[in-house]
Amino acid sequence: MAKIAVVFHSGYGHTLRMAQSVAEGAGATLVPIDADGNLAEGAWETLAAADAIIMGSPTYMGMVSWQFKKFADASSKPWFGQAWKDKIFAGFTNSASMNGDKLSTIQYLITLAMQHGGVWVGTAQMPANTKAAQRNDVGYLGTFSGAMAQSPSDASAAEMLPGDLETASLFGKRVAEIATKFRG
Numbered sequence: 001m002a003k004i005a006v007v008f009h010s011g012y013g014h015t016l017r018m019a020q021s022v023a024e025g026a027g028a029t030l031v032p033i034d035a036d037g038n039l040a041e042g043a044w045e046t047l048a049a050a051d052a053i054i055m056g057s058p059t060y061m062g063m064v065s066w067q068f069k070k071f072a073d074a075s076s077k078p079w080f081g082q083a084w085k086d087k088i089f090a091g092f093t094n095s096a097s098m099n100g101d102k103l104s105t106i107q108y109l110i111t112l113a114m115q116h117g118g119v120w121v122g123t124a125q126m127p128a129n130t131k132a133a134q135r136n137d138v139g140y141l142g143t144f145s146g147a148m149a150q151s152p153s154d155a156s157a158a159e160m161l162p163g164d165l166e167t168a169s170l171f172g173k174r175v176a177e178i179a180t181k182f183r184g
Contacts, residue, residue: 002088002179004028005046006172008056009037009067013157014094015058018149021165022054022092025172037070048078052088052179053118054172055109059093062101064108072112079116088179089113090121092147092168106146121178123147123171136163138170147171 004026010016016032023030029050031043047053057068064072078084091109093102113120127142134140140163141148149164151157 001027002051002176002183003049004052004054004172004176004179005031005050006054006056007031007033007039007043007047007071009033009058009065009071010056011058011060011065011067014149014151014160015056017157017160017165018092018094018147018168019056021168022056022147022172022175025169025174026052026054026176028052028054028172028176033067033071035067037067039071044078048083050087051183052090052121052175053084053113054175055089055091055112057093057105057109059095059100059102059105062104064093064105075112075116082117085117087116087118088121088175088182089116089118090146090171090175092149092171094149094151094164096151096153098141098150100150102143102148103145106143106148109146119182121175123167124174125167125170134163136161138163138167140164141167
């Protein structure tokens with residue numbers, strides 16, 4: 001079984017719920033980035049030992065949160081030694097708007113993974129895009145590059161749609177399957 005870490009920042013709890021769903025699907029360890037953009041003691045070691053790193057951030061103003069960016073900048077130390085080269089990477093995000101420029105956040109995560117010499121894994125989920133599709137369906141946001149969720153700005157994290165959380169869980173499961181195959 002592959003070792004998987006989910007490193008994420010959550011400002012209001014929505015991205016935390018996504019991270020928990022991704023981790024549940026992947027059998028992963030959660031590695032939260034705190035409100036000051038720091039990791040807890042031992043977290044860098046958890047990331048170093050992981051076969052796969054799944055990254056998550058809310059989309060704020062069309063990009064990752066500043067706390068996640070601080071983590072990304074701090075990852076220059078493992079980058080310099082190519083410590084994460086050939087690890088599996090994947091990513092997820094949440095924002096209040098249906099689009100909310102979430103793709104910009106996912107593209108940033110892809111770039112970060114590529115800078116580390118990683119191998120990116122997408123969702124491989126078919127979109128729920130027929131006339132019969134409902135907002136709570138798995139894959140409703142129709143994303144392939146990484147998992148996305150949408151939470152209204154006045155909704156609590158507890159009100160997140162089960163379909164978005166199931167999408168995240170299935171995404172985590174896929175990353176775990178790919179990481180296990182990649183380990184060989």
